[in-house]
Amino acid sequence: MALVLKNVSYTFTNKGNQSNKVISELSMQVNRGEFVSLIGKSGTGKSTILKLVTGLLTQDEGEISIDGKPISLGDVGYMPQRDLLLPWRSILDNIIISAEFRKDLQITREEARHWLNRVGLIEYENALPKQLSGGMRQRAAFLRALLTGKDLLLLDEPFGALDALTKREMQAWLLSIWQELNKTVLFITHDLEEACFLSDRIILLHPNKKVEKINVDLPRPRFPELLHSTELAGLRHELEKKIANETD
Numbered sequence: 515m516a517l518v519l520k521n522v523s524y525t526f527t528n529k530g531n532q533s534n535k536v537i538s539e540l541s542m543q544v545n546r547g548e549f550v551s552l553i554g555k556s557g558t559g560k561s562t563i564l565k566l567v568t569g570l571l572t573q574d575e576g577e578i579s580i581d582g583k584p585i586s587l588g589d590v591g592y593m594p595q596r597d598l599l600l601p602w603r604s605i606l607d608n609i610i611i612s613a614e615f616r617k618d619l620q621i622t623r624e625e626a627r628h629w630l631n632r633v634g635l636i637e638y639e640n641a642l643p644k645q646l647s648g649g650m651r652q653r654a655a656f657l658r659a660l661l662t663g664k665d666l667l668l669l670d671e672p673f674g675a676l677d678a679l680t681k682r683e684m685q686a687w688l689l690s691i692w693q694e695l696n697k698t699v700l701f702i703t704h705d706l707e708e709a710c711f712l713s714d715r716i717i718l719l720h721p722n723k724k725v726e727k728i729n730v731d732l733p734r735p736r737f738p739e740l741l742h743s744t745e746l747a748g749l750r751h752e753l754e755k756k757i758a759n760e761t762d
């Protein structure tokens with residue numbers, strides 16, 4: 515067992531004291547080594563769930579734990595929707611930033627270079643973020659989350675802004691790294707095909723705050739040919755229908 519959310523609720527209160535209960539009595543679990551995707555219409559609270567799990571936000575009610583211990587800031591590797599790379603630091607210095615704040619974490623520059631090489635960014639180790647394309651920045655932001663050394667990675671729409679081909683490449687290397695390093699991943703996407711292709715399970719958030727848990731019974735390892743299979747197309751279609759029929 516890895517991450518458990520039990521009866522979690524969260525309400526945003528705006529300046530005018532208007533409140534918006536975004537998460538209501540949510541219970542869900544992500545097991546060690548699993549790849550789980552969160553899907554649902556815009557505004558159903560996907561990013562809020564990730565922020566609660568990181569500890570950036572604190573739930574009003576309920577419990578969030580990792581291996582039975584209440585979560586605290588810094589327990590997970592987090593890749594937010596916007597990459598938030600520091601514009602004045604080189605790519606290499608951006609990806610090893612966690613080691614500067616944590617005594618328990620040693621990342622050598624050699625190790626960081628190994629990873630830059632793995633994702634095709636070694637030639638950019640000394641470049642500034644603004645010199646990289648969107649896809650390259652996403653890869654750097656992913657490495658920064660990976661090099662926190664945490665088992666649980668929270669990835670908020672990491673490939674949302676990429677063209678279809680780059681997205682395919684990134685999905686393939688994400689799966690290879692996930693398998694090789696035995697990570698646990700909680701992933702947000704609006705791309706239903708992507709959710710089916712990558713995940714063991716999908717958690718669908720409904721606008722009425724209910725959640726639906728869907729198993730993805732597709733074989734692993736996953737190869738790109740699977741994207742053309744009737745099984746994947748059938749599951750994607752099923753999800754599409756569930757989401758399309760919803761009203762707020």
Ligand SMILES: Nc1ncnc2c1ncn2[C@@H]1O[C@H](COP(=O)(O)OP(=O)(O)OP(=O)(O)O)[C@@H](O)[C@H]1O
Nearest residue numbers: 526527528534536555556557558559560561562563
């Ligand atoms: N800082 C904030 N202050 C007030 N309301 C917020 C804040 N952040 C998010 N919300 C509101 O909470 C709700 C859920 O937002 P959240 O970003 O978690 O949804 P989401 O499912 O991730 O959406 P999307 O798919 O568009 O990224 C929305 O109604 C949003 O307007």
